[in-house]
Amino acid sequence: MKAPLLELVTLISSGCMTEEEIARIADEADQAYADPQAFLQANPDINYDDSFPIPLGEWVVIGSLPDTVLFQADDYEQLFSQIVASFGDSVHFVLNPKQLAKTEPLKALNRIQVQMSSLYPEKGGYVLVDFSEPLDDELQAVLVYTCDLQRMMQLAVQVGIYAMPALEALRAEA
Structure with missing residues (x-):
């Protein structure tokens, strides 16, 4: 899941984020999608619970995007x-x-x-x-x-x- 996340964040950042920021978000989101419990244990400062209407990995992506994106x-x-x-x-x-x-x-x-x-x-x-x-x-x-746009929409569906x-x-x- 990391490769499509990396490409998706790259496309929505429209040049407003560094490669390092994009890679960090994709890596963290990939971990959160793969094993939400382990991710939450490794990151106790994360304010997420099962009442949120989106998966933890998606929440990591959304919460990590700057307000310029x-x-x-x-x-x-x-x-x-x-x-x-x-x-x-x-x-x-x-x-x-x-x-x-x-x-x-x-x-x-x-x-x-x-x-x-x-x-x-x-x-x-x-x-x-x-x-x-x-x-x-x-x-x-x-x-x-x-x-x-077309590629971004395909990646959004994929993730x-x-x-x-x-x-x-x-x-x-x-």
Whole structure:
């Protein structure tokens, strides 16, 4: 399971994490998937129990991703604010998070996706992807290069972590 975890984390990190960070997350998650009890005994500081709706290995992946990779929020204005902050001042966004404040979810998410699709054209832009089961927030997503989306989705299925392009998922709910 380590190889697909390594590739999955690499794809969702979109260059925001070092190879060492990615390898550590994949290694720890692999151990947690393989033997949850042994992993918990070796890591007593881990705050996980059987009431969580996701497996320990998935919880390790989610809990290890920095806030420049995993975005968690209760609304699209907050989510987009986090995305903008993750890019820093060097990237200019046409869309402003405040413009999403009173916008219905589908329109807000569509605007975010249009903005993300226009960035990094060499990779086809980014796709906002719902990732795993949100535990404390309404929304939980990662950005993936459009050119990597299909492979990322295959790997998510292979390791058993829910992933779905956010706009597609919201349209399916409507």
